[in-house]
Amino acid sequence: VTGPEPLPPAPDVEVIGLDADDTLWHNESFYADAGATFAEIIAPWIPDGEDVASRHYETERRNLELFGYGAKGFTLSMIETAIELSGGRVSSAAIGELLALGKRMLAHPVDLLDGVREAVERLAEHHRLVVVTKGDLFHQEQKFAASGLDALVDRVEVVSEKDVRTYRSVIGRVGVDPSRFLMVGNSVRSDVLPPIEAGGHAAHVPYEITWVHEHVDDAPVAFPVLPSLSAFADWITTR
C-alpha cells in the first residue's frame, strides 16, 4: 500500500496492541483449506462451474449481522450455502461432514507464525502488550491459552468489531493517551485505519492471504508496512 518508501521513525509508545488471527498465528489459511474441503464435500450436488467460495462468502456477509465473526458462523453459513446451492438435494450425511469440518476448525492446534514467539518476547521487554482480537470470545480465549503467549501479554480484549469506537474504548480501558498506543496487525481495515482515526498509531504486517472482507483498495493515510512481526519488533525497539 505504501510501496518501497523508507520507514518513518517509530513513535514513542507505551502500549502495543497486537492483532491475533494472521498476525500471531495462522488463521486465514485454515479457512481457505476448509473452504476447499467444503467445495469437495458438496461437489456431487452442485452444478458444474458454480463458484462455491463466492456463494459461501455471500452467505457469510448476509449472516454477519446475526452471527458475527468466527468458525461457528462460518459453519452455519456452509450448511446454509450447501442447502441453497443444491436446491435442497444435499444429503444429511454431507451436512454431517460439514459439521465435522467446523469442529476440526475449532479444535485446530494454534500454529504461531515464524518468529512470533521471539518477537513478542522482545516487544514485552519495553512495552505493555494487549491482544485485540475480533471474533468468537470462547474460541479466541482458547486459542490464546494454547498459544503459550499469555505470560507476555497484559490483557486480551476480544471484541465483536474493530472500529474506531472499539479502539477508543480499548485505549480507555488500558489507561493510556491514544498517542502512546500503537496497533499492529495484518488487516488495514481492522488493525490500521481505525486505531489511527482514534488518535493512535498503527503498523501493517501483511499475511500471505487476506480475507476478501478485510480488503481495502485505497487507504486514506500512510502507515508503515513491515514484512513480519520480527521486522516490526526491530523497528519499534530501535527507535
Add this chain to the structure above:
Amino acid sequence: VTGPEPLPPAPDVEVIGLDADDTLWHNESFYADAGATFAEIIAPWIPDGEDVASRHYETERRNLELFGYGAKGFTLSMIETAIELSGGRVSSAAIGELLALGKRMLAHPVDLLDGVREAVERLAEHHRLVVVTKGDLFHQEQKFAASGLDALVDRVEVVSEKDVRTYRSVIGRVGVDPSRFLMVGNSVRSDVLPPIEAGGHAAHVPYEITWVHEHVDDAPVAFPVLPSLSAFADWITTR
C-alpha cells in the same frame, strides 16, 4: 434452596453485578420454545418415544468445550442431533428449517422481565452496575444494546465461563475490594456460588425455568433468595 427463612441484612456494597439472561430479560423460555419446535420439525424421522430434548442436551454438553454457550452452538447441536437421531435420514429441507429457527433465536427482540427497568433504575442511584453475562460476545452485546439499559450500567463483561477465576478478574477490572461487590442472578451455579467463593456477596433471583446445565442440588453456603429483581432492589436499597 434456603427455604422461607428471614432475609439477612443486605451487605454494604459499592458495585452490583447483574446477570443478564433470565435475570434482566427472558432467555430460557425462548430456548424451551425452540426445543419444542425442534422436536416438531424432526418428528417425521424420529422413532416414537425418543426423548429429543435429552438427546439434544447430551449433544450440547459434549460440544460445550468446542462451542461454548449461545444460540449458534445450540443450532449446530440441533443439526447434529437431528442427523444422529434420524440415522442420517432427516431431509436437508428440515435442516434448513433448523437453521431458520436458530436465526430467529438470534434475531429475537429483547423482552425484559417485569419490573426490571424500574429496579435497575433504582439500583443505579446508589451503586455502580456491571452486567456479567456468559455466552456469545456478539449476541450478548446486541441484546444489551437492544435492552435500553445501557445508560444505567457502567460496563458489560461478556465472559466465556462464570467461575471463581472469572469473578476475581471482573472484580479486579472493576476496581473494588471483593467485599464491596455483590452479584445477583438466576443461576446458583454461575451467579451465586463463584462470586461468594471469590470473596464477594451474592443474591439469587430464580427464573421460572432453570436450564438443566445450571442446576445445583445442594448449595454448600447460605445466600438470600428473592422473588424478583424489584424485591432485590428493595432489599439492597433499604439496608
